[in-house]
Amino acid sequence: xxxxAGMAEPSPRPALRVVIVTDGALDGDSRAVxxxxxxxxxxxxxxxxxxGPARSAPPSVTVRDVTVETALGGHRERRPRxxxxxxxxxxxxxxYERRTALLAAYRSLLATRAAELDxxxxxLPLQAFARAGHGxxxxxxxxxxxxxxxxxxxxxxxxxxxxTPDTRLDDLAAELARLAFGRRAWRRLDPALLDQEVAxxxxxxxxxxxxxxALGHRALALAIRAALRAEGAGHRIEVVWDAPPHVPxxxxxxxxxxxxxxxxxxxxxxxxxxxxxxxxxxxxxxHGLSTLPTVARNTPPATRVTGRRDAGVRAxxxxxxxxxxxVHTGPVTPDRGASTVVExxxxxxxxHAAFVVPDPDDPYLAELRDRASRIGVHARLHxxxxxxxxxxxxxxxxxxxxxxxVHQLPHHQTVLATRYYEYAHARLxxxxxxxxxxxxxxxxxxxGEVFRARDTADFVRAVGAVLTNPRRYRKAYxxxxxxxxxxxxxxxxxxxxxxxxxxxxxx
Numbered sequence: 001x002x003x004x005a006g007m008a009e010p011s012p013r014p015a016l017r018v019v020i021v022t023d024g025a026l027d028g029d030s031r032a033v034x035x036x037x038x039x040x041x042x043x044x045x046x047x048x049x050x051x052g053p054a055r056s057a058p059p060s061v062t063v064r065d066v067t068v069e070t071a072l073g074g075h076r077e078r079r080p081r082x083x084x085x086x087x088x089x090x091x092x093x094x095x096y097e098r099r100t101a102l103l104a105a106y107r108s109l110l111a112t113r114a115a116e117l118d119x120x121x122x123x124l125p126l127q128a129f130a131r132a133g134h135g136x137x138x139x140x141x142x143x144x145x146x147x148x149x150x151x152x153x154x155x156x157x158x159x160x161x162x163x164t165p166d167t168r169l170d171d172l173a174a175e176l177a178r179l180a181f182g183r184r185a186w187r188r189l190d191p192a193l194l195d196q197e198v199a200x201x202x203x204x205x206x207x208x209x210x211x212x213x214a215l216g217h218r219a220l221a222l223a224i225r226a227a228l229r230a231e232g233a234g235h236r237i238e239v240v241w242d243a244p245p246h247v248p249x250x251x252x253x254x255x256x257x258x259x260x261x262x263x264x265x266x267x268x269x270x271x272x273x274x275x276x277x278x279x280x281x282x283x284x285x286x287h288g289l290s291t292l293p294t295v296a297r298n299t300p301p302a303t304r305v306t307g308r309r310d311a312g313v314r315a316x317x318x319x320x321x322x323x324x325x326x327v328h329t330g331p332v333t334p335d336r337g338a339s340t341v342v343e344x345x346x347x348x349x350x351x352h353a354a355f356v357v358p359d360p361d362d363p364y365l366a367e368l369r370d371r372a373s374r375i376g377v378h379a380r381l382h383x384x385x386x387x388x389x390x391x392x393x394x395x396x397x398x399x400x401x402x403x404x405x406v407h408q409l410p411h412h413q414t415v416l417a418t419r420y421y422e423y424a425h426a427r428l429x430x431x432x433x434x435x436x437x438x439x440x441x442x443x444x445x446x447x448g449e450v451f452r453a454r455d456t457a458d459f460v461r462a463v464g465a466v467l468t469n470p471r472r473y474r475k476a477y478x479x480x481x482x483x484x485x486x487x488x489x490x491x492x493x494x495x496x497x498x499x500x501x502x503x504x505x506x507x
Contacts, residue, residue, distance in 0.1 A: 015045040016503050019207055021223060022215040023196055026054035026063065028358050030418055031242065031298050032215055033389045036061045038492035039213075039499070043506045047207050049200065056389035064207070068199040073192025080158035089154035096155045103148050106141055110134070164251065171252040178256045186260040189253050193261075196222060205229060210503055211238045214269075217261050224265045238502040241269035243283055243293065245276075245415055262287060271498050276415035276437070296495040299421040301390075302487035305397045313354050314398035317382040324467055326401040327428070329356040329392070329419050332365050335412075337405030337433060342368050343456045345377040348463060354382040354399065393425035401448075401466050402428040406435055408453045416441055421486050429473035431462045447476035 018039045022032050026048055033048075033056045040046045040058050047062040048054050054063045082089035090096040113134055122130065161167070165174075177185045186193055196218065204212065204226035214223040220241045227237040249255035272293035274280050280293040309321035319325055332338045332355055341353050357365060360383045372378040387395045396402065402423030406412045413436045420438060423430050430448030432438040439450045449462035466473055477483060484490060500506070 015043065016211070016506065017047070017207060017209040018044040018211045018213060018499070019047045019049055019204065019209040020213045020215065021049040021200065021204065021219045023200075023218040023222070024050060024216075025052040025358075026050035026065075027052050027056070028386045028389070029054075029215070030056075030300075030389045030392070033057055034298065034301075034488050034492070035213055035215075035242070035495070037301075038488065038496060042496050042499070044211075044499070047209070049203055049207075064203050066199045066203055068192075068195050070192070070195060071198075073190070073195045080155070080162045082154060082158040086154035086158045088151045089158045090151055093159075096152060099148050100152055103145055106144075110138060110141060113137075165253050166251045174251075174253040174256045178260070181260075183260050183264040186257045186264075189260075190257045193218065193221070193257075197225065201226065201229075208235060209237060211240060211499060213240045213242060215242045216244060217241070217258065217265065220269060221261050221265045224268045238270045239268070240271040240273060240498065240502070241266065243272060243274045243279070245279055245412075246282075246410075248410065270502055273495055273498060278414045282414070294494045294498045297416070297421070297486070297491045298418045299486050299488050299491050300393050300425045302425070302483055302489055303393065305394050305426060309398050312395040312398040313356065313384060316384050317352065317354050319352060324351045325354060325399045326351060326403050326431070326463065327354045327356060327396055327399040328403050328405075329396065329422065330417075331359075332357055332362060332368065334364065335407045335409055337407055337453065338364075338368055339371070340405045340454060340456055340459050341403060342372050342377070342381065343375075344460045344463065345372070345380055346375055347456075347460045350380075351463070351467070352380045352382060354384055356384045356386060356396070358386050360385055392422050396422065396426035396428060399426070399428060400470060401463060402426065402430050403463075404430065404432040404435075404438060405451075405459060406433055406438075406453070408433070408435060413437060424477065424486055425483060427474055427477045429466045429470055431459065431466060445476045445482060447473050449473075 020032050020036050020039070022029055026032055029050070032050065033054065036046050036048050037058050040061050045062075046060075047064060048057055049064045049066060051066055051068060053065060054061075057063055079092045080089070082091070090099065117127070117130055117134060174185075174189060177188045181188055200222045204222065208230065212223040212226065214220040220239070223237075223239045223241075227239050230237045249258055266287040267289065272283060272289060272291075273296050274283060274293045275295070275297050277295055280295050283289060283293050284291075313327055314321070314323075314325055317325065326341070328336075328338060328341060330336065338355065345351065345353060355365065355368075359365075365383060369378065369381065369383075372381040402419070404417060404419060404423075406417070416437050420430065420432070420441070424447065430442060432442050432448060432450055433453035434450050435453065442448045442450055449465050451458040451462040
């Protein structure tokens with residue numbers, strides 16, 4: 001009989017593999033980064049899957065950058081089918097690009113020829129003959145330019161219509177597809193989803209995770225299909241759907257696509273998580289879920305913020321410590337109320353405004369800058385690029401006010417925005433519009449002022465009240481329980497409990 005010393009040590013159980021997948025960009029996706037960090041800290045082997053790099057991800061998390069081609073989804077734009085409305089449009093992107101490039105080349109050649117005629121010395125009859133020939137060529141080019149320009153303009157109009165299919169005929173086509181194909185209508189109406197399947201499918205299959213955490217309903221569809229393939233090969237994958245607030249689709253076609261995806265995959269998820277209690281109840285009823293979704297709000301982790309006045313966003317804007325500064329974070333779109341901030345600046349004198357955005361070259365942001373120039377406040381409007389997710393509260397803390405001037409839209413009513421929690425952890429007084437969830441939280445906590453959405457004068461009143469007595473509003477954050485309740489350490493606990501119920505306890 002052998003001794004205990006001769007017995008082999010039991011091999012350690014391999015870590016359970018968790019994939020967090022999003023169909024969008026990873027960089028700046030605070031939800032993806034925070035979920036990955038929580039799962040990594042809990043002991044799972046975590047892989048982040050999405051487009052672009054993920055600079056904010058923990059070093060121990062594997063990042064898989066997926067490139068989605070547009071072979072199927074881009075076909076509508078490359079061959080826009082002009083029809084009767086644009087009969088002269090080029091039939092494809094290749095012909096459009098070739099013709100417009102040829103026109104530009106001919107213009108350059110003729111400009112060179114004109115310069116040559118000016119500098120070359122020839123006998124007068126030859127010079128006159130050459131200039132006459134050049135003039136005829138210019139006239140021919142003008143005719144050709146007009147014809148090419150007309151066809152090119154019609155092509156661009158046809159492509160733009162294909163990008164935004166919102167005519168009655170488009171709506172009718174979407175309804176017919178819904179009736180004919182039912183839950184599979186998304187395949188017909190949005191081939192770009194098939195491009196995503198081609199890009200993401202092999203990555204998910206190669207990782208062979210035990211759980212996929214899908215951010216949004218498009219990622220959910222990718223996850224469910226990967227789970228079905230794995231089950232066919234004898235490997236079980238649990239799927240968690242992370243459902244954000246519902247944002248109304250821009251067109252009827254997009255609405256039919258979203259509805260078809262949700263009807264196909266929402267009830268197939270093994271677990272559902274979302275960002276608010278009221279939203280959880282709505283999801284339960286809308287999709288006929290078997291259990292109430294787990295609630296995990298997208299809050300920052302509780303960390304110590306120094307609040308230095310010479311650092312962060314203030315330093316990025318090159319402002320001194322005594323210059324009043326409000327900050328707005330997140331993408332800038334018309335329904336987020338950024339125009340209210342710009343319109344208020346002439347009435348707020350020395351106040352500066354910083355927009356912390358993912359894309360400083362966004363076209364709508366250019367419109368805001370133009371408006372600021374016209375009303376004489378362009379020097380007090382600053383545009384700053386995103387910082388890594390873990391650094392956001394510290395980066396914002398040198399400002400004086402955090403603003404959320406969003407409009408009264410249904411998807412803004414039920415949950416607090418991530419930016420609200422980030423302002424709180426930066427210890428910033430807030431000025432928010434009278435959207436239900438934010439207004440109620442602000443009035444209860446006493447950490448800011450509420451104004452009427454789209455009302456510039458009331459926004460000026462609210463900002464002035466905060467600047468007059470900022471300490472009054474910052475005192476709300478002295479209550480330890482408030483920020484502890486609004487922390488990722490607290491909010492991630494139910495999410496990890498859901499993982500444990502699906503996968504079993506970690507060793």
